[in-house]
Amino acid sequence: MTIKIAQLSCGTEYSSVQYxxxxxxxxxxxxxxxxxxxxxxxxxxxxxxxxxxxxxQLKLMIARAEALASGRYEADAVFxxxxxxxxxxxxxxxxxxxxxxxHTNLPVVTYSFTERLKAxxxxxxxxxxxxxVTRKELLxxxxxxxxxxxxxxxxxxxxxxxxxxxKIIGKDWTPSGAVVIESATQVLNNALEQAGVTLDQIEAxxxxxxxxxxxxxxxxxxxxxxxxxxxxxxxxxxANRQKGEATIIDIGGMDNKAITVRDGxxxxxxxxxxxxxxxxRFLQMxxxxxxxxxxxxxxxxxKGDWRNAKMNSxxxxxxxxxxxxxxxxxxKFEDVACAACHSVAEQVYEQQLQEIDVRHPxxxxxxxSLISGLVTQIGEVLGEQPIVxxxxxxxxxxxGALLSSGFL
Amino acid sequence: xxxxRETRLYMISxxxxxxxxxxxxxxxxxxxxxxxxxxCYGCLVEAPRSENLAILAKVREEYPNEVFSKIRAYRxxxxxxxxxxxxxxxxxxxxxxxxxxxxxxxxxxDQVEKGAKYKPLDDKKRLDVNAFKKICEVQ
Amino acid sequence: MKIFIDPPNSLVLFDLVERFxxxxxxxxxxxxxxxxxxxxxxxxxxxxxxxxxxxxxxAGIEVPSGVRGRLALWGPLIEEADAAIxxxxxxxxxxxxxxxxxxxxxxxxIHRRGIPTLMVxxxxxxxxxxxxVAQAKEWMEGLK
Numbered sequence: 001m002t003i004k005i006a007q008l009s010c011g012t013e014y015s016s017v018q019y020x021x022x023x024x025x026x027x028x029x030x031x032x033x034x035x036x037x038x039x040x041x042x043x044x045x046x047x048x049x050x051x052x053x054x055x056x057q058l059k060l061m062i063a064r065a066e067a068l069a070s071g072r073y074e075a076d077a078v079f080x081x082x083x084x085x086x087x088x089x090x091x092x093x094x095x096x097x098x099x100x101x102x103h104t105n106l107p108v109v110t111y112s113f114t115e116r117l118k119a120x121x122x123x124x125x126x127x128x129x130x131x132x133v134t135r136k137e138l139l140x141x142x143x144x145x146x147x148x149x150x151x152x153x154x155x156x157x158x159x160x161x162x163x164x165x166x167k168i169i170g171k172d173w174t175p176s177g178a179v180v181i182e183s184a185t186q187v188l189n190n191a192l193e194q195a196g197v198t199l200d201q202i203e204a205x206x207x208x209x210x211x212x213x214x215x216x217x218x219x220x221x222x223x224x225x226x227x228x229x230x231x232x233x234x235x236x237x238x239a240n241r242q243k244g245e246a247t248i249i250d251i252g253g254m255d256n257k258a259i260t261v262r263d264g265x266x267x268x269x270x271x272x273x274x275x276x277x278x279x280x281r282f283l284q285m286x287x288x289x290x291x292x293x294x295x296x297x298x299x300x301x302x303k304g305d306w307r308n309a310k311m312n313s314x315x316x317x318x319x320x321x322x323x324x325x326x327x328x329x330x331x332k333f334e335d336v337a338c339a340a341c342h343s344v345a346e347q348v349y350e351q352q353l354q355e356i357d358v359r360h361p362x363x364x365x366x367x368x369s370l371i372s373g374l375v376t377q378i379g380e381v382l383g384e385q386p387i388v389x390x391x392x393x394x395x396x397x398x399x400g401a402l403l404s405s406g407f408l
Numbered sequence: 409x410x411x412x413r414e415t416r417l418y419m420i421s422x423x424x425x426x427x428x429x430x431x432x433x434x435x436x437x438x439x440x441x442x443x444x445x446x447x448c449y450g451c452l453v454e455a456p457r458s459e460n461l462a463i464l465a466k467v468r469e470e471y472p473n474e475v476f477s478k479i480r481a482y483r484x485x486x487x488x489x490x491x492x493x494x495x496x497x498x499x500x501x502x503x504x505x506x507x508x509x510x511x512x513x514x515x516x517x518d519q520v521e522k523g524a525k526y527k528p529l530d531d532k533k534r535l536d537v538n539a540f541k542k543i544c545e546v547q
Numbered sequence: 548m549k550i551f552i553d554p555p556n557s558l559v560l561f562d563l564v565e566r567f568x569x570x571x572x573x574x575x576x577x578x579x580x581x582x583x584x585x586x587x588x589x590x591x592x593x594x595x596x597x598x599x600x601x602x603x604x605x606a607g608i609e610v611p612s613g614v615r616g617r618l619a620l621w622g623p624l625i626e627e628a629d630a631a632i633x634x635x636x637x638x639x640x641x642x643x644x645x646x647x648x649x650x651x652x653x654x655x656x657i658h659r660r661g662i663p664t665l666m667v668x669x670x671x672x673x674x675x676x677x678x679x680v681a682q683a684k685e686w687m688e689g690l691k
Contacts, residue, residue: 010613010645010646011611011616011646012613013591013592013594013616014612014614014617015594015599015611015613016599016616017612018590018591018592019588019589033495034496035495037496037501039504039505042501053647054647055645055646056645056647057645057646058645060501060645073495082613083611083613083614084612085610085611086611086613086614086648088647088648089611113612114612115612115615415579417558464565468566476558476562477558477561477562477565478571478573479576480575480579481576481577481578481579481581481582482578482579488590488591488592489591499556506557506558506559509559509669512670512672512673512676513559513563513670513676513679513680515673516673516678516679516680516681519677519680519681520680520681524677524681525685526678526681526682526685527678527681
């Protein structure tokens with residue numbers, strides 16, 4: 001079955017990125033389609049929608065969204081994308097995302113591109129769209145059964161979890177090395193030892209994260225799946241929030257994810273960060289500069305006040321400049337640590353959370369959720385303290401173990 | 409240069425009684441090397457440029473003011489622009505709108521042929537504020 | 548003479564320019580050049596990263612890529628043109644003319660070149676269409 005992803009866009013063909021979008025879709029077994037509309041539909045759809053952009057292509061986007069919402073055109077998922085730095089398009093993009101979600105059950109992803117966009121950057125997003133469409137039943141799975149393993153090969157750390165009958169019986173993590181198989185083998189062996197089982201007893205393995213394909217092949221995994229859907233399953237399982245709505249925030253080592261779920265199934269997500277500034281990487285750089293271990297950063301930050309040392313982590317280069325300047329000014333370490341956490345929280349709010357409608361509760365996961373100062377700052381920026389479930393750094397591995405048990 | 413591939417789109421004005429089928433038959437009669445594809449609005453003709461220009465001259469001679477044409481970047485049925493592959497491309501809506509305008513342009517060409525001349529029109533001026541005030545007062 | 552048409556993909560303007568004895572410079576020609584290039588495989592239009600980068604000649608890096616990509620197509624045509632015909636207030640402008648910012652910039656680039664330019668209003672009625680055709684014809688005959 002080929003999944004039809006409806007593209008609502010402006011500027012892709014003139015930015016040399018249309019080919020990359022289609023390539024990413026093809027590589028996950030999907031095809032890009034444009035909902036058919038006539039000239040008369042466009043005027044009516046724009047009038048009904050109520051936002052009248054000056055750019056005609058944006059009007060066409062609105063008409064195409066209306067064709068999907070009314071059911072006149074059928075597709076399985078929606079990809080809304082416009083040029084980065086175009087204010088008019090950014091307004092339309094976000095409002096159309098909201099409109100599609102209000103009027104359809106289709107999974108949606110939005111993206112603002114530059115001319116440098118490559119298919120690989122879209123791969124995880126496209127794969128997640130396809131997973132949500134094709135694996136609805138698997139994603140609805142709430143209990144882990146049998147004896148399974150989840151491996152999460154992330155950009156910063158590699159994690160392994162062994163689960164048996166809906167319980168974690170072994171787990172380990174390590175910083176990701178140059179060879180993903182080596183890091184994974186190490187954490188897997190430790191987790192197996194802790195669980196008191198051997199690899200040949202394992203009934204199924206699920207892999208996720210950047211190294212998922214390599215690990216999937218090496219360990220003959222039954223499930224090889226992108227981290228957006230896998231992490232969200234792990235998060236709701238760990239937080240025991242399988243029913244109802246939630247927003248999952250995962251500030252990763254290289255990019256951030258914000259995922260909304262309904263009854264444990266993701267329906268909208270954003271992933272990104274213009275650069276590493278707004279991610280865990282910036283906090284690692286801050287720790288290095290302060291000559292403390294990353295595990296101490298959170299407690300230190302909780303003692304400080306970010307207002308005393310303003311910092312902007314929009315870009316990691318400028319962020320480090322701010323860091324150097326504030327330290328040079330003799331600011332207190334705790335204030336600097338707090339400012340770094342606050343800055344990352346602000347960026348997540350300004351970038352990721354503007355592209356989804358936040359649903360409550362907010363569940364914060366991933367390795368960075370162990371940095372208490374960051375969780376505090378996310379709470380301060382959002383006006384609501386996030387839930388951090390136990391073993392929150394193992395979401396990907398838990399999701400992998402949980403979902404792979406669906407293949408038994 | 410004259411042997412370069414040229415794909416030309418012919419569109420019949422909605423005011424015309426001509427059908428795409430009639431137009432296609434006429435084009436076939438003049439163009440030996442032309443690939444002709446009938447469309448809902450007229451036809452697409454693909455031929456070396458020199459031949460295309462000869463066909464265009466004939467079309468203008470036979471149906472002077474009711475058939476319009478422009479070149480098309482893509483070859484006939486190019487999968488990159490084919491509607492069957494992805495659904496309509498953005499330019500489709502533009503063609504629909506321009507098709508409706510052709511009725512007026514046909515009328516304009518007919519009248520100009522009969523000797524109509526350009527008459528500069530007065531720019532619409534905004535209502536004088538005093539005049540507007542008076543209207544408001546009357547209300 | 549070579550006449551740049553704006554909207555650059557307009558059937559009506561392309562037809563009239565050719566009908567009244569001039570060579571229209573249009574988007575279609577610029578795109579044909581690209582889609583016929585078999586060495587490039589960037590469907591659907593073969594507008595490449597190089598094109599978008601070349602667009603920096605007309606607009607800075609802070610301008611969205613879609614604007615620069617479009618200007619990379621039209622800029623050279625405007626530079627090549629001897630004259631230009633611009634239809635204002637078009638109700639239609641999709642596809643390559645879908646970005647209003649790019650459209651504004653095209654009009655400005657034409658103005659900056661200082662070539663003879665006819666600005667015409669989109670005809671709403673039969674009478675306006677007569678005036679439009681007559682004006683375009685007289686102007687183009689005057690260019691010869």
